Amino acid sequence: MKRAGGSAYIIIFDLDRFSEVNEAHGHAVGDKVLKAVANIIHDTVRPYDLFARYGGEEFILFISDISEKDIKSYTERVRLAVSNNQMTFEEAQLTITASFGIAPLIPKEGLETAIKTANEAMCMAKKEGRNKVVMLDGDSGGETAK
Numbered sequence: 001m002k003r004a005g006g007s008a009y010i011i012i013f014d015l016d017r018f019s020e021v022n023e024a025h026g027h028a029v030g031d032k033v034l035k036a037v038a039n040i041i042h043d044t045v046r047p048y049d050l051f052a053r054y055g056g057e058e059f060i061l062f063i064s065d066i067s068e069k070d071i072k073s074y075t076e077r078v079r080l081a082v083s084n085n086q087m088t089f090e091e092a093q094l095t096i097t098a099s100f101g102i103a104p105l106i107p108k109e110g111l112e113t114a115i116k117t118a119n120e121a122m123c124m125a126k127k128e129g130r131n132k133v134v135m136l137d138g139d140s141g142g143e144t145a146k
Helices: 018-025 027-044 068-083 111-127
Strands: 008-015 050-055 058-064 086-089 092-095 098-104 133-136 143-145
Touching: 008 018, 008 027, 008 068, 008 111, 018 027, 018 092, 027 050, 027 058, 027 068, 027 086, 027 092, 058 068, 068 098, 068 133, 098 111, 111 133
Parallel strands: 098 133
Antiparallel strands: 008 058, 008 098, 050 058, 086 092, 133 143
16 A cells, blocks of 8 residues: 555444344344345455454455545445345344444554544444444544445
């Protein structure tokens, strides 16, 4: 990123009210939901984007070579791919939503700072009602929300 001068972003997202899925339908259904969401994301992101489960029901994306304007619409497209997908497992029909936080990866600040900032943005999305995208600017801490 430094060498090429491109931009990169960290996106962290968490499945909304996932503990309720586990409580109401059991952990086996919860595991199937996690796999289904992972497949949706895999099919939605670009082939060269990095995507991983971050822990529990939290996921992380590393997106490079994209503008600030485009990262917002990109993330919104991912959010809609999850929320518009009705899932049926063991007779349970579920609509899963997720809250997304975006932060720019600023080379002088490092990856850990971008992850922390994206996580703060995700927490803001949850506090503001869930199933939304919030972006925090790494330099000023300013917020831009969908």
